[in-house]
Amino acid sequence: MENPTQKKGSLPKLYCNIFGHSYEVTKQVTHHVKEYKCKHCNRELTTYSNGNLVELTPKFKEINTILNRIHSSKQARLKNRTYSEPSFH
Template sequence: MKNSAPKSNLHFADVCCKVFGHNYKKSRTVTSYITEYRCTRCNAEATTDEKGNLLKLTPQLKDINETLIYLCKKKRSAAASI
């Protein structure tokens, strides 16, 4: 016999985050003014923009942050070699 009740994809952590909001902890510093955060309950990711606003970390923003890290490292190594 098959269970006809629909399976819920909502977990307790998701419900807590929807009710109380995410509990973000800093996960990575991208630059001195851009930081990535991860929710300790549901693992949702967020990042700050150049104005300090908190945004959901989309694949596009993740790519931008990776590029920023690469450029900062390149800038630092170029400055160190002079």
């Protein structure tokens, strides 16, 4: 018995292999860090601290959530005083 939904799943990946991924920004974490998702195969990437794109693993999602929280609170604090940025290495 054939399952048509299974066949459908391989098409977006094939499309990406030929034309490349079509990433769109799904989340602005900080000014420099963003999360991306491919419209065709749903592959997720994020900006790493060195500016390169890396696979968005659960670990990076966690880091980005923390970064975003710090970024938001920093934006609020900046109005009052300067605040030194903690490093995540």
